[in-house]
Amino acid sequence: MIRVLVVDDQALVRGGFRTILDSEDGIEVVGEAENGEEAIAQVAELRPDVVCMDVQMPGMDGLEATRRITASAGDAASRPAVLVLTTFNREDYLFSALEAGASGFLLKNSSPEQLIEAVQVVARGDALLSPDVTRRVIEAVAARPGVGARAVDAAGPGAGDAADRGATGETGRVSRTDPTPELATLTDREREVLEFLAEGLSNAEIAERMWVGEATVKTHVSKVLMKLGLRDRVHAVVYAYENGVVRPSA
Template sequence: MTDRIRVALVDDQALFRTGIRMLVSSQPDLEFVGEAGDGVEGISLAASAKPDVILMDIRMPVLDGIDATARIVQARAAGAESPRILVLTTFDLDEAAARAIRAGASGFVLKDADPEFLLAAIRTVHAGTSVIAASATKELFQQFGSRSAAAAPPPEFGELTQREREIFLLAAAGRSNSEIAAQEFVSEATVKTHISRILAKLGLRDRVQLVVYAYENRLTD
């Protein structure tokens, strides 16, 4: 039997925490290891409970989820063990979710998402893949991008080959590796290689940051 995925929750709404705790605890492959009501408590929880995944609200008292995410990720960069962070957001949030991703979150889901989607997102980020709430992606990043003035592509984007640019745009549009492989008539392994090179050239951590980068720089519709 494989080890269960250790999950923690940081949110200032007690009733919401109760619901998530019950949901996570109902799953045989997940273990709920703690909860906190603000970002400062969340940082302490990350260090003490050592969860694999933290569900992190954005708007909280004392310290918000963006700054808490950044501090937890900085601890990981310094060599400490730290979890992957899945941001909980709403339709009212736009730039905040993008800022959380830039701070190091592995993705975001809507707070009113179906329970099955949230559970799948937890398992997905634990496996090393980023998650973006598909129903919110276009609206969120279009709102964010609409406030940015049109400009020439960043210099590092010019370092991508033509094929890398094609795959970049497909990935930014939310296509999976298998979908990109089918459209470009290459293997999934080839797509993974291209994605890795694209991320390295652009200085990005993962595909979620790639999506943010594309919308920030008006590189996709």
């Protein structure tokens, strides 16, 4: 049974999430909180597996609460995963939550099925970015000063011209001529998995692309994260774009 704590300053929203999640076998909403302080106290008392966290709340906001929850003392396996539910009013919230240790992001206008799936995904230790969220991560990372230049430099001479000729608005892959020491430790298969992660693909989608089982993909993902020193696949997206593994076409 996945135990969930719902955190939002609006009672109507909390009630809606509770109704959706409690309707699914294997999920139980064990508590609610209306701000960050209450969330931290409820986590300590109820020991949930997943915290569905709003960002903008009075008092302590969801970002600070996420930071404190993910950094709390004790075994990391005993700490809950935090699923941030956001409307994307501000992109800096997204990256602050990433740095704070959130395991997933979902738009508040997502379907009930997507919310249930997101809770299940983060509860089993995986990280989740919805396709819309992945695009926002990619756009924001690509807009950072120097990121695009690093990607083109990594691709070698002529990469920028090739990108211009092939501008489709889709993700473009880049072959580095000067891989970082960490990237150099990846096998070809692991490098391919990193590229797929940067596209926001799920394990099932990666398995289909690579013609392997999901268990094999999960093993590859774990090795990629370990070798690159990343916490989860959310951070793999940021890493891939910041280090020129892939580059959004112009």
